[in-house]
Amino acid sequence: MRSLLYAVLVGLVGAGIVHILVLMMVPELSERDAWSRLSMASDLYRMTPLEPETGGQPVVKSVDPLFLAVACRFDIGEGMVQVKAPGKVPFWSVSIYDRNGHNIYSFNDHSATNATLDAVALTPAQMLEVRRQLPDDLDGSVFVETPIGEGIVVLRAFVPDESWRPEVSQFLRQSTCELKEL
């Protein structure tokens, strides 16, 4: 009887350890995280709609039905990444995520020059290079300095009602996500 009690006790302690181990391993091993899902849908530096326009399963859930969103994967290790979108919509916002889906930085149209989206994500080292001599086409860009290597940038835009939908999806379709060599 005492040895049974002992076995149960050892089991419970083990359960605690397993609990912590599993919890720590889920983010590392998950094949369903945003990065994996996006990499199945498209290549690096490719703006991908999160909701397919023809219906069907969304690539990554962007949740709000009054929003449309596109995302692109990048690797700053290869160089800076510039995100641009021409035109104006009622509201847009950009988030930069690291490989694990953590939101590193976000901003919206109020913090951009002329409410036009033109942002560059780069490492602190690349920032030093850019500071030394600002390339002409980065004049007026919002710089996002981040130490992450691989990451995801998501552009979301508000669709106030159905009449806005063509214009907003046009805005997102024209958005670009481009690798910039120094």
Add this chain to the structure above:
Amino acid sequence: MLKRAVLTLIALAIAIGGGAASVWYALHIQKGAGAITIGTWTAFPDIGTPEADPYTNARVAREGVLALGRAEGLAFVAEHDSEGKPLARECVYRLEGQLPTARFWTLYAADQSLDAIETGKSRPAALQSHQVLREADNSVRIMASSRPAPGNWLLTAGSGPMYFVLTFYDTPIASSTGLSGIELPRIVRSGCDA
């Protein structure tokens, strides 16, 4: 010898089974670590940030969410009405009260996986702040019902459990200090289809 083997087996079964089951449970309850509750509304302001706790991190990885950033907005989910009863799609609800400062907000009725309810009509199960009429004291009153209602009407449909998701965009409450002392609408059940 056999006894020892059986005991080891019991210990292992409890450890692996109990450990895995407790993680599964912890990741499936809607509330949980890092939640902030205001009335019947719950938000996870830390979700998807590097400061998030391990449970939230695991949930983000498993569900593949890309959470809204602080400059974007903050989403609140309600799963009960103000009396504590679970929300049902067969019922008519009145959402009324003050809302915190934001550039705009959206409200939609969702199913269990927090996707917007399919209404089967051209009107979505969603409203946004520029579409709603306000009361004299700047509060809002919204009827959520599967049948047309006067005033502000949020279309719902079908039967089964329902959630309301209220998202504020470009709002000071998304910063950590902004959440104290804010008010969110009450959800009052005003009738159900039999």
